[in-house]
Amino acid sequence: MSVLPPVRKDRIIAQLPMFFTKEAALHTKDEFNPKVKTACQQQKTGTVGFKISKVIVVGDLAVGKTCLINRFCKDAFDKNYKATIGVDFEMERFEVLGVPFSLQLWDTAGQERFKCIASTYYRGAQAVIIVFDLTDIASLEHTRQWLEDALKENDPTGILLFLVGTKKDLISPAQYSLMEKDAIKMSEELKAEYWAVSALSGEGVRDFFFRVASLTFETNVLAELEKSGSKRIGEVVRINSNTNNLYASSKKKQPNCCQ
Amino acid sequence: MALQGTEEIEEQIEEPEDIQDQDARISPAEEMPGDGPGEEESDPLLLPWDRFSAWLHCICVVGFDLELGQAVEVIYPHHSKLTEKEKTSICYLSFPDSNSGCLGDTQFCFRFRQASVRKSSLGCFLDHFDRDAPVCLKRDQGHFYGYVYFRQVRDKSLKRGYFQKSLVLISKLPYVTFFHSLLKLIAPEYFEKQEPCLEAACNDIDRWPTPCPGKILTLPIMGVVMKVRIPTCYDKPGTSQLVQSTPVRGMLLLDTLVSIVLPTIHEVDLFRCFYPVFFHIQMLWELVLLGEALVVMAPSPAESSDTVLALVSCISPLRYCSDFRPYFTIHDSEFKEYTTRTQAPPSVILGVTNPFFAKTLQHWPHIIRIGDMKQAGEVAKQMKVKKLKNLKTLDSKPGVYSAYKPFLNRDDDIIKQLQKGVQQKRPSAAQNAILRRYFLELTQSFIIPLERYVASLMPLQKSISPWKSPPQLRPFSQEEFMKTLEKAGPQLTSRLKGDWIGLYRQFLKSPNFDGWFRNRRREMMQKLEALHLEALCEEDLKLHIQKHTEVETVDLVLKLKDKLSQAEREQLPVRTGTLAKLQAHIEAIILSLPEDLQGILHKPSSP
Numbered sequence A: 001m002s003v004l005p006p007v008r009k010d011r012i013i014a015q016l017p018m019f020f021t022k023e024a025a026l027h028t029k030d031e032f033n034p035k036v037k038t039a040c041q042q043q044k045t046g047t048v049g050f051k052i053s054k055v056i057v058v059g060d061l062a063v064g065k066t067c068l069i070n071r072f073c074k075d076a077f078d079k080n081y082k083a084t085i086g087v088d089f090e091m092e093r094f095e096v097l098g099v100p101f102s103l104q105l106w107d108t109a110g111q112e113r114f115k116c117i118a119s120t121y122y123r124g125a126q127a128v129i130i131v132f133d134l135t136d137i138a139s140l141e142h143t144r145q146w147l148e149d150a151l152k153e154n155d156p157t158g159i160l161l162f163l164v165g166t167k168k169d170l171i172s173p174a175q176y177s178l179m180e181k182d183a184i185k186m187s188e189e190l191k192a193e194y195w196a197v198s199a200l201s202g203e204g205v206r207d208f209f210f211r212v213a214s215l216t217f218e219t220n221v222l223a224e225l226e227k228s229g230s231k232r233i234g235e236v237v238r239i240n241s242n243t244n245n246l247y248a249s250s251k252k253k254q255p256n257c258c259q
Numbered sequence B: 001m002a003l004q005g006t007e008e009i010e011e012q013i014e015e016p017e018d019i020q021d022q023d024a025r026i027s028p029a030e031e032m033p034g035d036g037p038g039e040e041e042s043d044p045l046l047l048p049w050d051r052f053s054a055w056l057h058c059i060c061v062v063g064f065d066l067e068l069g070q071a072v073e074v075i076y077p078h079h080s081k082l083t084e085k086e087k088t089s090i091c092y093l094s095f096p097d098s099n100s101g102c103l104g105d106t107q108f109c110f111r112f113r114q115a116s117v118r119k120s121s122l123g124c125f126l127d128h129f130d131r132d133a134p135v136c137l138k139r140d141q142g143h144f145y146g147y148v149y150f151r152q153v154r155d156k157s158l159k160r161g162y163f164q165k166s167l168v169l170i171s172k173l174p175y176v177t178f179f180h181s182l183l184k185l186i187a188p189e190y191f192e193k194q195e196p197c198l199e200a201a202c203n204d205i206d207r208w209p210t211p212c213p214g215k216i217l218t219l220p221i222m223g224v225v226m227k228v229r230i231p232t233c234y235d236k237p238g239t240s241q242l243v244q245s246t247p248v249r250g251m252l253l254l255d256t257l258v259s260i261v262l263p264t265i266h267e268v269d270l271f272r273c274f275y276p277v278f279f280h281i282q283m284l285w286e287l288v289l290l291g292e293a294l295v296v297m298a299p300s301p302a303e304s305s306d307t308v309l310a311l312v313s314c315i316s317p318l319r320y321c322s323d324f325r326p327y328f329t330i331h332d333s334e335f336k337e338y339t340t341r342t343q344a345p346p347s348v349i350l351g352v353t354n355p356f357f358a359k360t361l362q363h364w365p366h367i368i369r370i371g372d373m374k375q376a377g378e379v380a381k382q383m384k385v386k387k388l389k390n391l392k393t394l395d396s397k398p399g400v401y402s403a404y405k406p407f408l409n410r411d412d413d414i415i416k417q418l419q420k421g422v423q424q425k426r427p428s429a430a431q432n433a434i435l436r437r438y439f440l441e442l443t444q445s446f447i448i449p450l451e452r453y454v455a456s457l458m459p460l461q462k463s464i465s466p467w468k469s470p471p472q473l474r475p476f477s478q479e480e481f482m483k484t485l486e487k488a489g490p491q492l493t494s495r496l497k498g499d500w501i502g503l504y505r506q507f508l509k510s511p512n513f514d515g516w517f518r519n520r521r522r523e524m525m526q527k528l529e530a531l532h533l534e535a536l537c538e539e540d541l542k543l544h545i546q547k548h549t550e551v552e553t554v555d556l557v558l559k560l561k562d563k564l565s566q567a568e569r570e571q572l573p574v575r576t577g578t579l580a581k582l583q584a585h586i587e588a589i590i591l592s593l594p595e596d597l598q599g600i601l602h603k604p605s606s607p
Helices: A033-041 A065-074 A111-122 A137-139 A145-152 A173-190 A205-242 A243-248 B016-026 B051-055 B084-093 B122-132 B178-191 B196-205 B253-256 B270-289 B299-313 B335-339 B356-360 B373-379 B410-422 B429-457 B477-490 B500-508 B510-537 B541-546 B550-570 B578-591 B595-602
Strands: A051-059 A087-096 A099-108 A127-133 A160-166 A191-196 B060-063 B069-076 B102-112 B142-152 B162-172 B216-221 B225-228 B259-261 B294-297 B323-325 B350-354 B364-370 B398-401
Touching: A033 A205, A051 A145, A051 A205, A065 A087, A065 A099, A065 A205, A065 B364, A087 A205, A087 B196, A087 B216, A099 A111, A099 A205, A099 A243, A111 A145, A111 B178, A111 B196, A111 B356, A111 B477, A127 A145, A127 B398, A137 A145, A145 A173, A160 A173, A160 A205, A173 A191, A173 B225, A191 A205, B051 B196, B060 B084, B060 B196, B060 B373, B069 B084, B069 B196, B084 B142, B102 B178, B102 B299, B102 B323, B142 B178, B162 B178, B178 B196, B178 B216, B178 B225, B178 B335, B178 B364, B196 B216, B196 B550, B225 B335, B259 B350, B270 B299, B270 B364, B270 B398, B270 B410, B270 B429, B270 B500, B294 B356, B299 B350, B410 B429, B429 B477, B429 B500, B429 B510, B477 B500, B500 B510, B510 B578, B541 B550, B541 B578, B550 B578, B550 B595
Parallel strands: A051 A099, A051 A127, A127 A160, A160 A191, B225 B259, B294 B350, B294 B364, B323 B350
Antiparallel strands: A087 A099, B060 B069, B060 B162, B102 B142, B142 B162, B216 B225, B364 B398
16 A cells, blocks of 8 residues: 555665675675575565664764765765754665665764764664765774764664765875775774765765665564564465475574575 | 625635545555655755744743743744743743642643734745645644643752753644654653754754645654654545554564654544543533533643643534633733633633632633542542532532533433443543544534535525626525424434534534634635636637727726636635636737737736
8 A cells, every 4th residue: 555656766676786895894695695585575475564774874074974875865966065953864765675675864963062962863773874084084083983872872783884984086096095994994893894985976875875775674684584584474485385485484593694 | 797806815725626536545554654855855945944834833941940930941943933922921831830749751732822913924835734734733823832841850959959841842733642742752852962952853843844734744853753644624534544554573663763653643532531521521522512611620731731632622523713721820811811700701611720720710610620630440430510619629529510401412322332441441542532433423413414504505506607796605594504404404413312403503603603604604705716717717708808898808807817816825726727727818818908008917917
């Protein structure tokens, strides 16, 4: 009974998008988890509803959080700087493996005076995008603090972390490779997946958000399978008597590393 | 040839023909991601704070100053205007007025008269939304609502020993449930984190889509997305609720952190509110319907405001047209006007908590005493309406005090049904739904004969001539209406017996009838204007002017222009394309005139 128009054609994800660099990726598999794929095929029967994930974007003042989101959501870049007051919000709809999926993007203010309210906005987030400016090493240093704040009032288990360097267009390749080393080191420390992008040129922005959407979606489905999982999916399988999938999906709580 | 404009300009109309189209859209929506605020963001007509103003007038923080007493500490956004009188009202109405021991957090609502009529520049734009809203959800023209979140906790670090503060949303919108949910999200955060929190919340609200009836609105606030649907006047009563789909197991917890679906924006829990007096619900319905002076004496503002709002809404879809004050204090600017003994009590419903009122309003004809809700169990046994003379002091027993004899016989079935529900511990939501449906059916049974009669006052389509003024509506005749009751009275839809005729007679004298009838008459007159306009557009105007002098033609052009601007201004319910057609007619006639005249007539018409 959807009241919504269909998902935009350029928001359909059928394949798992690749990581940015192998050295700092959340995982390096080149396909969606088979359990997720199977579940999605069966969701076409309409047994599992639609999903939504909350994503917060944090980082220092003027590192380009809003520009990053605007490049992706509106395909726009505004050279003028306008500080975010409190928090901005965007909703982006995807279709992953044929299943409707939405990201709620909460774009938080980098200003010190809004730090006190940030934890309110962080509640329930499934992914945290920590943004730094590739031309400003201090902003990379501060990502540690941003993460700590973000996780303070949240259960950190199951939260996906992304470390994103912006303004790649402003930096020479030589400077960049120096910066990247530090950034990857930081990623390892934070257990975050590293990306470098330019909101001005658009380089990497779409790939990045597709990756965020895909990984949060995957985690989401896996968590759901684990929680309510085997019984419910099992029933569906029996009705469909789809022998191919029966084994894969009716086994209880298989470890994720089955690939 | 007479083309006349009507004087009434700023009123809104319903579009009865649209019912079919609109109905298709109001099926209960599933929990789906609505389009984000981004959808409307491109609207170039909206300036910063316009979106905010469409929802709220302002947000106030009211605190207690040891020297000044209650004071408005902050107004957000800073540029919002409130007169001194309004500020004073907000101060007093935002705090409990007796030491009622509201320890902890309390939410309630009040309503106060707007000090001066000011039309915001957004007025027209907002009226546009109001047009599609049900009568009881339209913007309140002369009043503001205040939605309060009051916190009173012990705090030894403060001189008074208590932290006492209210966060108050001031709005013209009567969305009580919605604003209370909103306050639940904002206020606790504000009390902990102070101003940046308000600034962020206001910024969130200023990015919301405008409160457009019928759409599912996605409203991000404080890290949560609220989803609501404002009903439209085309909804079938009782069908337009936004229903949350059953959450996928395990996802529930997560989802409440991420999004909240509000099933209703304005409905209070009728059962909970009427529980202390539920033997008398039908009598209360009559009292509200007839616009009788009613006062609710309750132990706290939360209970007084809930009960007053429940009373006002029990005659929905009829609009309660008199003044009502969910929480009224002795400091209110209307205190003298409403409590004077030199006149009969006015047609208003007041909610009060101050014991002083037990004396001041002793002469009022109908008094509802609500006890402490906590002891509600025993209250439900009170069957009899009490004599007024028994009400003397604050510690009078809960119940309804009145000498009123209901016109209709009591419906014992509903009482039994609700009582059974209490015994079987039926959920409050189910009890509320039963009671709401009961009131709805009762009100509809009552109003349908009136609707039918009033519709018959409309002149026949064939009496509309483009070259005459639109025909007049036939006048409302009480006797004629009463005659229709024999065959088409409420007995068709209600099994309740009693003196329906007497009830109608009384109702016809009440402000509720007056308000209802004015509204219907305006709609019908606009409909006539619209039909007239359509008839005019079908005429061959060029042929017509050939038979007339130049002076008459100029006169026609001016009148047509007038008619066109009236239709645009009042958003007359004309068929699509009619206005464009009329514009084309005007152009064509002007072109047939001598050139010098053309120049003059092409100038923008003077107002």
